[in-house]
Amino acid sequence: MEEKKNYQKGIIVGLTGGILGTFICAAICIMIGINLMVIQKNAQEQKETEPPTEAVTVLPEQTDADKLLNEEFRDRLDDIYGLLQENFLYDIDDDDLRDGMYMGLMAALGDPYSTYYNEEAYNSFEQSTSGKYYGIGVQVSQNMTTGIITLVKPFKGAPGYEAGILPNDILYAVNGVEVTGMDLNEVVSMIKGEKGSTVELTVVREGESDYLVFDVERREVETPTVEIEMLENQVGYMIISGFEEVTVSQFFNGIAELSSGGMKALVIDLRNNPGGRLDVVTSMLDMILPEGILVYTEDKYGNRDNEIYSNQQTILDVPLAVLVNGESASASEIFAGDVQDFGAGIIVGTQTFGKGIVQTVYPLGDNTAVKMTVSSYFTNAGRNIHGVGITPDIVVELNEELKQKREITREEDNQLQTAIEALLSGLNQ
Numbered sequence: 001m002e003e004k005k006n007y008q009k010g011i012i013v014g015l016t017g018g019i020l021g022t023f024i025c026a027a028i029c030i031m032i033g034i035n036l037m038v039i040q041k042n043a044q045e046q047k048e049t050e051p052p053t054e055a056v057t058v059l060p061e062q063t064d065a066d067k068l069l070n071e072e073f074r075d076r077l078d079d080i081y082g083l084l085q086e087n088f089l090y091d092i093d094d095d096d097l098r099d100g101m102y103m104g105l106m107a108a109l110g111d112p113y114s115t116y117y118n119e120e121a122y123n124s125f126e127q128s129t130s131g132k133y134y135g136i137g138v139q140v141s142q143n144m145t146t147g148i149i150t151l152v153k154p155f156k157g158a159p160g161y162e163a164g165i166l167p168n169d170i171l172y173a174v175n176g177v178e179v180t181g182m183d184l185n186e187v188v189s190m191i192k193g194e195k196g197s198t199v200e201l202t203v204v205r206e207g208e209s210d211y212l213v214f215d216v217e218r219r220e221v222e223t224p225t226v227e228i229e230m231l232e233n234q235v236g237y238m239i240i241s242g243f244e245e246v247t248v249s250q251f252f253n254g255i256a257e258l259s260s261g262g263m264k265a266l267v268i269d270l271r272n273n274p275g276g277r278l279d280v281v282t283s284m285l286d287m288i289l290p291e292g293i294l295v296y297t298e299d300k301y302g303n304r305d306n307e308i309y310s311n312q313q314t315i316l317d318v319p320l321a322v323l324v325n326g327e328s329a330s331a332s333e334i335f336a337g338d339v340q341d342f343g344a345g346i347i348v349g350t351q352t353f354g355k356g357i358v359q360t361v362y363p364l365g366d367n368t369a370v371k372m373t374v375s376s377y378f379t380n381a382g383r384n385i386h387g388v389g390i391t392p393d394i395v396v397e398l399n400e401e402l403k404q405k406r407e408i409t410r411e412e413d414n415q416l417q418t419a420i421e422a423l424l425s426g427l428n429q
Contacts, residue, residue, distance in 0.1 A: 243276025275330025356386030
């Protein structure tokens with residue numbers, strides 16, 4: 001027990017030290033399931049002014065950036081940079097310093113979902129939303145309160161699975177760099193890399209007396225975001241691990257295959273699904289829900305916009321249950337919330353994460369971008385679940401002994417069995 005406390009203490013110390021150290025150089029890196037709508041932002045052209053015709057000093061109108069980067073700020077920046085050049089022991093990379101300041105600017109907002117992407121991180125982000133990349137094939141999530149990153153699920157047959165990573169291993173370091181508290185997309189970027197290269201992962205595992213280190217080969221991975229299986233009594237079972245570009249077609253094909261096999265009821269498993277793209281989840285909901293509003297957003301001024309509707313045509317005509325837990329977030333909560341609001345199925349499991357805000361990524365024109373929270377979203381019934389989550393219709397905890405097993409059989413999965421029993425009970429009435 002004392003060793004376990006030491007690991008937890010080590011993680012907290014690593015987090016605190018990382019944050020303090022990064023803050024000193026104005027490069028705080030912070031943080032994972034909605035859902036990102038990428039909007040191209042055109043750079044504004046610099047206005048040119050005619051020179052004055054009289055010997056009078058004309059000051060340009062002050063911009064918002066001028067208010068931030070005032071003379072006091074510039075003087076302080078000169079002082080710090082001078083001290084660095086004169087006294088800092090190691091080499092200084094000006095590009096890294098600039099990236100750090102951009103990251104620090106976004107970090108100072110106090111919003112863990114708003115961040116700056118340098119070129120490497122932005123490329124990684126774009127790969128992650130496409131569902132194809134060179135990596136290790138492990139689903140990751142981050143606790144936004146502690147900054148701790150968890151390796152939620154190693155995909156079967158992928159490099160991480162083959163290396164021995166287990167569900168719920170805590171990721172402590174990547175290539176020797178402590179990652180607790182860093183932005184999740186930046187950590188993912190560190191894990192990904194050239195095909196055939198290796199990445200060193202240091203993890204903390206419940207019950208182990210020391211850190212575990214894995215050297216994992218990077219390979220091309222196409223994330224299996226949808227997995228299907230026909231269970232007993234013709235109950236279809238579908239696991240959705242994320243809402244990415246490839247997910248819509250996988251979802252449609254999965255339902256079609258299960259339906260052709262005589263499916264009488266369907267369980268959709270969104271446990272540990274951190275979310276993804278808003279357009280993807282609403283496209284999927286449009287396939288299974290009747291006509292009505294799926295989601296709408298409100299901006300900082302209270303303006304209601306981006307209303308997304310489903311039509312009256314659906315491809316699902318069997319009883320539905322949706323499994324969720326505390327790691328079901330963002331787009332997963334839109335999915336479960338709308339199923340609940342429409343009365344189209346039952347929700348089974350535990351309280352969801354509670355992320356009811358929308359981020360937009362604004363490319364800056366040089367292969368970098370900023371992501372920021374721009375609005376709150378609301379489900380069909382007008383619910384915003386940010387900080388609250390969705391309460392299942394049937395609350396049931398996963399048995400404790402199952403939480404870190406690499407594979408859980410369908411028969412021993414008590415949450416799944418509860419959902420199946422509820423569906424079959426309805427069919428037999």
